[in-house]
Amino acid sequence: xxxxxxxxxxxxxxxxxxxxxxxxxxxxxxxxxxxxxxxxxxxxxxxxxxxxxxxxxxxxxxxxxxxxxxxxxxxxxxxxxxxxxxxxxxxxxxxxxxxxxxxxxxxxxxxxxxxxxxxxxxxxxxxxxxxxxxxxxxxxxxxxxxxxxxxxxxxxxxxx
Amino acid sequence: xxxxxxxxxxxxxxxxxxxxxxxxxxxxxxxxxxxxxxxxxxxxxxxxxxxxxxxxxxxxxxxxxxxxxxxxxxxxxxxxxxxxxxxxxxxxxxxxxxxxxxxxxxxxxxxxxxxxxxxxxxxxxxxxxxxxxxxxxxxxxxxxxxxxxxxxxxxxxxxxxxxxxxxxxxxxxxxxxxxxxxxxxxxxxxxxxxxxxxxxxxxxxxxxxxxxxxxxxxxxxxxxxxxxxxxxxxxxxxxxxxxxxxxxxxxxxxxxxxxxxxxxxxxxxxxxxxxxxxxxxxxxxxxxxxxxxxxxxxxxxxxxxxxxxxxxxxxxxxxxxxxxxxxxxxxxxxxxxxxxxxxxxxxxxxxxxxxxxxxxxxxxxxxxxxxxxxxxxxxxxxxxxxxxxxxxxxxxxxxxxxxxxxxxxxxxxxxxxxxxxxxxxxxxxxxxxxxxxxxxxxxxxxxxxxxxxxxxxxxxxxxxxxxxxxxxxxxxxxxxxxxxxxxxxxxxxxxxxxxxxxxxx
Numbered sequence: 001x002x003x004x005x006x007x008x009x010x011x012x013x014x015x016x017x018x019x020x021x022x023x024x025x026x027x028x029x030x031x032x033x034x035x036x037x038x039x040x041x042x043x044x045x046x047x048x049x050x051x052x053x054x055x056x057x058x059x060x061x062x063x064x065x066x067x068x069x070x071x072x073x074x075x076x077x078x079x080x081x082x083x084x085x086x087x088x089x090x091x092x093x094x095x096x097x098x099x100x101x102x103x104x105x106x107x108x109x110x111x112x113x114x115x116x117x118x119x120x121x122x123x124x125x126x127x128x129x130x131x132x133x134x135x136x137x138x139x140x141x142x143x144x145x146x147x148x149x150x151x152x153x154x155x156x157x158x159x160x
Numbered sequence: 161x162x163x164x165x166x167x168x169x170x171x172x173x174x175x176x177x178x179x180x181x182x183x184x185x186x187x188x189x190x191x192x193x194x195x196x197x198x199x200x201x202x203x204x205x206x207x208x209x210x211x212x213x214x215x216x217x218x219x220x221x222x223x224x225x226x227x228x229x230x231x232x233x234x235x236x237x238x239x240x241x242x243x244x245x246x247x248x249x250x251x252x253x254x255x256x257x258x259x260x261x262x263x264x265x266x267x268x269x270x271x272x273x274x275x276x277x278x279x280x281x282x283x284x285x286x287x288x289x290x291x292x293x294x295x296x297x298x299x300x301x302x303x304x305x306x307x308x309x310x311x312x313x314x315x316x317x318x319x320x321x322x323x324x325x326x327x328x329x330x331x332x333x334x335x336x337x338x339x340x341x342x343x344x345x346x347x348x349x350x351x352x353x354x355x356x357x358x359x360x361x362x363x364x365x366x367x368x369x370x371x372x373x374x375x376x377x378x379x380x381x382x383x384x385x386x387x388x389x390x391x392x393x394x395x396x397x398x399x400x401x402x403x404x405x406x407x408x409x410x411x412x413x414x415x416x417x418x419x420x421x422x423x424x425x426x427x428x429x430x431x432x433x434x435x436x437x438x439x440x441x442x443x444x445x446x447x448x449x450x451x452x453x454x455x456x457x458x459x460x461x462x463x464x465x466x467x468x469x470x471x472x473x474x475x476x477x478x479x480x481x482x483x484x485x486x487x488x489x490x491x492x493x494x495x496x497x498x499x500x501x502x503x504x505x506x507x508x509x510x511x512x513x514x515x516x517x518x519x520x521x522x523x524x525x526x527x528x529x530x531x532x533x534x535x536x537x538x539x540x541x542x543x544x545x546x547x548x549x550x551x552x553x554x555x556x557x558x559x560x561x562x563x564x565x566x567x568x569x570x571x572x573x574x575x576x577x578x579x580x581x582x583x584x585x586x587x588x589x590x591x592x593x594x595x596x597x598x599x600x601x602x603x604x605x606x607x608x609x610x611x612x613x614x615x616x617x618x619x620x621x622x623x624x625x626x627x628x629x630x631x632x633x634x635x636x637x638x639x640x641x642x643x644x645x646x647x648x649x650x651x652x653x654x655x656x657x658x659x660x661x662x663x664x665x
Contacts, residue, residue, distance in 0.1 A: 133554060
């Protein structure tokens with residue numbers, strides 16, 4: 001058993017977020033109109049249950065967080081040194097992909113995403129990453145659009 | 161006899177060129193994603209959902225089932241050679257299998273898990289064939305009250321039996337239930353929790369949620385916390401075939417694993433972790449070489465591998481006969497049924513017998529294909545393990561964003577994907593299990609529907625759930641599953657206080 005004396009701020013924040021979501025769900029349920037008089041249980045009952053559940057569980061986890069920490073959390077020394085730079089690079093990749101896919105097209109946006117993710121995981125071989133990303137997204141593009149009939153934007157490369 | 165005829169007509173469906181092909185693609189993809197760390201069957205089926213809307217439902221479901229049980233075969237290769245279990249079901253395999261590989265016995269370890277998976281897979285499909293009609297006979301009498309009770313049981317077991325903490329499991333479940341609420345209420349047409357965003361009227365798609373939690377969340381977590389760790393890939397030296405003594409030591413664990421795995425997988429208490437743990441401890445007790453356990457005992461690979469395969473068939477049995485998913489992957493396969501307007505359950509055996517029996521028959525064929533894929537061809541899959549991590553995860557994110565964007569070409573789905581990915585990252589970081597969220601979001605709307613139906617039949621009388629014998633006993637069982645472990649823990653805690661245990665135990 002591991003007993004921690006200090007309160008883990010992350011655990012506390014997640015617990016509070018859960019409880020807040022519970023309050024939000026209960027409050028939001030008031031806005032759902034009860035619907036016609038047909039059924040005994042309208043569209044509100046289930047949301048109330050779920051809101052209450054979230055609030056209670058958030059409360060329990062809050063209490064656990066301030067009284068010795070969440071129960072049975074495995075000790076993981078990997079959590080000591082988070083690599084927030086990698087986190088930021090990956091996040092940038094996903095957000096830029098979202099912003100660019102409609103006009104740049106699937107292949108270019110995905111190649112860029114691939115390159116950034118590889119960089120986030122510590123790759124230093126930029127050229128290799130771009131080539132692999134380009135080949136992979138081109139194959140994926142054709143398999144999913146031509147083979148499986150999915151609709152994906154061709155974007156800047158559309159004329160080729 | 162009736163069952164036999166039904167199965168034979170199933171084979172005629174499964175043996176068509178198209179369905180054989182889709183089954184082959186399914187088990188190959190399953191092995192592939194089972195081998196690759198970071199990708200699992202739940203994610204793969206979710207990614208293929210938008211691309212298969214135009215498929216014939218039978219063929220698509222044969223493929224999805226193939227991915228599901230194929231991943232169980234592939235997962236063992238990774239655990240044995242890399243010691244990073246691709247799935248929680250292969251933790252036990254990693255324990256003994258990796259030790260065997262370290263001692264130069266990687267070949268027999270791979271063999272016993274592939275053949276054991278085949279034995280277990282085939283026997284458990286036979287069990288499925290025999291048991292399914294019997295379960296259907298019972299389940300056909302289920303009304304909304306019974307269904308609701310069974311779902312409550314599934315919710316509780318999925319979130320409390322697996323994982324370390326009941327509170328965190330239930331929190332994950334309720335979060336999933338809330339996600340399931342978002343969108344238009346099916347019965348009254350009311351929008352709920354859409355926050356005025358028109359894109360949310362259709363609800364949050366299973367694809368976005370599953371891919372966000374499994375692919376984006378997992379990738380963010382790995383890059384942030386685990387990228388410094390280095391995996392050591394064991395080499396396969398010598399023959400992969402088993403010696404006579406390996407066979408003699410393997411066949412009993414295979415059978416025992418099968419008979420543990422299938423029923424436990426079929427119970428809503430399901431999951432494939434529990435039967436593998438049980439099988440491991442049973443084999444350790446019964447083995448003539450208990451001293452080898454922890455240093456690479458072949459029984460410790462054979463038993464759990466058989467158990468996890470049998471349990472995946474058991475889970476599918478439950479999904480087909482009652483419509484109840486007891487794992488994240490099964491929940492996503494349920495979403496696949498829903499995509500085609502089908503609701504698995506006893507009625508499906510009557511309305512779509514060819515689909516159901518075709519699917520069951522395809523599993524006999526799939527297991528044979530998997531044995532070939534995973535034994536003579538194992539060398540091909542091993543090469544996949546040397547893909548550098550940056551390229552692997554770059555590829556995973558390409559397919560993740562493709563799946564989400566392909567739904568309706570909306571950047572909003574990519575935003576949702578990232579937000580859900582961040583939530584998945586936090587869940588992983590703070591040891592909150594993800595499976596209950598997935599089961600909750602997919603099964604939640606069905607459960608709500610059954611609840612409202614049951615209560616409109618009883619005219620609002622809540623006691624309907626405890627006055628009907630079947631639902632009452634299921635609910636009592638559920639309550640026992642929650643309360644008994646708490647009492648046991650309290651007692652143990654008290655005993656531990658009274659008699660301090662010796663430090664080294």
